[in-house]
Amino acid sequence: xxxxxxxxxxxxxxxxxxxxxxxxxxxxxxxxxxxxxxxxxxxxxxxxxxxxxxxxxxxxxxxxxxxxxxxxxxxxxxxxxxxxxxxxxxxxxxxxxxxxxxxxxxxxxxxxxxxxxxxxxxxxxxxxxxxxxxxxxxxxxxxxxxxxxxxxxxxxxxxxxxxxxxxxxxxxxxxxxxxxxxxxxxxxxxxxxxxxxxxxxxxxxxxxxxxxxxxxxxxxxxxxxxxxxxxxxxxxxxxx
Amino acid sequence: xxxxxxxxxxxxxxxxxxxxxxxxxxxxxxxxxxxxxxxxxxxxxxxxxxxxxxxxxxxxxxxxxxxxxxxxxxxxxxxxxxxxxxxxxxxxxxxxxxxxxxxxxxxxxxxxxxxxxxxxxxxxxxxxxxxxxxxxxxxxxxxxxxxxxxxxxxxxxxxxxxxxxxxxxxxxxxxxxxxxxxxxxxxxxxxxxxxxxxxxxxxxxxxxxxxxxxxxxxxxxxxxxxxxxxxxxxxxxxxxxxxxxxxxxxxxxxxxxxxxxxxxxxxxxxxxxxxxxxxxxxxxxxxxxxxxxxxxxxxxxxxxxxxxxxxxxxxxxxxxxxxxxxxxxxxxxxxxxxxxxxxxxxxxxxxxxxxxxxxxxxxxxxxxxxxxxxxxxxxxxxxxxxxxxxxxxxxxxxx
Numbered sequence: 097x098x099x100x101x102x103x104x105x106x107x108x109x110x111x112x113x114x115x116x117x118x119x120x121x122x123x124x125x126x127x128x129x130x131x132x133x134x135x136x137x138x139x140x141x142x143x144x145x146x147x148x149x150x151x152x153x154x155x156x157x158x159x160x161x162x163x164x165x166x167x168x169x170x171x172x173x174x175x176x177x178x179x180x181x182x183x184x185x186x187x188x189x190x191x192x193x194x195x196x197x198x199x200x201x202x203x204x205x206x207x208x209x210x211x212x213x214x215x216x217x218x219x220x221x222x223x224x225x226x227x228x229x230x231x232x233x234x235x236x237x238x239x240x241x242x243x244x245x246x247x248x249x250x251x252x253x254x255x256x257x258x259x260x261x262x263x264x265x266x267x268x269x270x271x272x273x274x275x276x277x278x279x280x281x282x283x284x285x286x287x288x289x290x291x292x293x294x295x296x297x298x299x300x301x302x303x304x305x306x307x308x309x310x311x312x313x314x315x316x317x318x319x320x321x322x323x324x325x326x327x328x329x330x331x332x333x334x335x336x
Numbered sequence: 337x338x339x340x341x342x343x344x345x346x347x348x349x350x351x352x353x354x355x356x357x358x359x360x361x362x363x364x365x366x367x368x369x370x371x372x373x374x375x376x377x378x379x380x381x382x383x384x385x386x387x388x389x390x391x392x393x394x395x396x397x398x399x400x401x402x403x404x405x406x407x408x409x410x411x412x413x414x415x416x417x418x419x420x421x422x423x424x425x426x427x428x429x430x431x432x433x434x435x436x437x438x439x440x441x442x443x444x445x446x447x448x449x450x451x452x453x454x455x456x457x458x459x460x461x462x463x464x465x466x467x468x469x470x471x472x473x474x475x476x477x478x479x480x481x482x483x484x485x486x487x488x489x490x491x492x493x494x495x496x497x498x499x500x501x502x503x504x505x506x507x508x509x510x511x512x513x514x515x516x517x518x519x520x521x522x523x524x525x526x527x528x529x530x531x532x533x534x535x536x537x538x539x540x541x542x543x544x545x546x547x548x549x550x551x552x553x554x555x556x557x558x559x560x561x562x563x564x565x566x567x568x569x570x571x572x573x574x575x576x577x578x579x580x581x582x583x584x585x586x587x588x589x590x591x592x593x594x595x596x597x598x599x600x601x602x603x604x605x606x607x608x609x610x611x612x613x614x615x616x617x618x619x620x621x622x623x624x625x626x627x628x629x630x631x632x633x634x635x636x637x638x639x640x641x642x643x644x645x646x647x648x649x650x651x652x653x654x655x656x657x658x659x660x661x662x663x664x665x666x667x668x669x670x671x672x673x674x675x676x677x678x679x680x681x682x683x684x685x686x687x688x689x690x691x692x693x694x695x696x697x698x699x700x701x702x703x704x705x706x707x708x709x710x711x712x713x714x715x716x717x718x719x720x721x722x723x724x725x726x727x728x729x730x731x732x733x734x735x
Binding site: 109110111112113114115116119121122123124125126127128129130131132133134135139143 | 337342343344573579584585639664710712719723729733
């Protein structure tokens, strides 16, 4: 049996090596050009943990601090209280520790205000302030200022940091409230000397949007009607 | 340029990737380095593990001091007829391959030592001149069995996939012995302790229960042109960050850049960098995954698929390049005698063309036993394919 060399230009072609019928294997040898690997700045960055770890840490600190400023959790420190003049009482110094970052102080999270109950409505206006102001705010805000409950604002910073911890709003200017015009009582025949209803506490009105005024008014009218009917009934009986 | 092999069993194997590169550098006229990777796949179940599916990697760095005698120098001609480093590495690898495949030893390390001894004898006894080379050999099997042996200062680096334990962080390396070489004849001397002459490695050699290779391990065979300039850590980084073939191709490029930097820093010449031949074989063991269709249909109990790829230099500066061969051989009556064919194929590189070399190799193989039935496709350094068949086998274009 003689060898059978078959030189042929089969470069890059798939060929079948067959030992005998039914026993065959398809194979291929092909040449290819391979570009040597190059180290790019991206490779250097990705495979250098000190580099990307420091970058991540820097981004995290920046996001935290910027969120703290954006949400008002950090504010400039208030000016020191003015020295009392002669004859004025000396205020008690605030000895509580204050966390200060470069002249900025960390504000305590305010407690959420609750809706005043009708019983609180009758209380003096100074008792309606439920949010606990900062010491500085306490010094500045007059007692008769009504502070409304803070309404939640949409979160504006990217990471949502600090959302839900709302700073107390600035005090509103004092505006004297006008008493609500009440309808006069129904004329009671024969009872012109009836004392007018007591509306002395009407200035301590309920919060805006409350139906308490209308409810009180209705109750008052109903009460007076009842009194009128009670007082009118003996007269009618005596007339018979 | 690299060669890619496609077979039904992988490229050329499924459980490992391999790439090689060779660059002549600028301080030597000829490329004396040589890379060779041989893979063998039993198509049936007639061969026991770990020899049923294995990879054998050889890297040789022919000594610059190797010289031809007057007659071979005339025969090979070339630009530097006396320089015989390329021939030393060629003869050493071919003798090693034949002896390794034919060795009666069962233990793989003993087979590797047999191969090294055979290579040493061939060079020491060569009548062509004074020939010597380094030679590092790596055996890797589908089940993770791995062994390596080395004579000389060509390096094997073992880069594990993890560096969690002190043992994994310790650098495993062969190639510390720069005072020994294949061709000195020392392996035949009783006075020389073989343990001192042949460096050996296997997984967890220092201690440990698992003597199999971990999937993801890189095994890097380097000539001193690269290993003297690039740190193991740099090579490790390169292999982890890039695909295997691109990382392998970048090894000489990175070596050149590193040397250029050093020359600029020291005020040396940037035109002549003094770079030695630079060659590397890089293997990544991926772990065994048996394919859905492992064998041919119907199964072939008497055949083996052998793939051979390599780089080599030669007697001229432009000689050499990359070559490849796929051989399907039957062993119906005898063990495959392809070892003799492969040896002659390698030794006759600059003597004849591929078809003649295969025919002469076949004659040698048949002289030692029953004529094998085989079919071969080979690609030469110019990218031209050649086929060869014997014993009734055929090679056809795939439809």
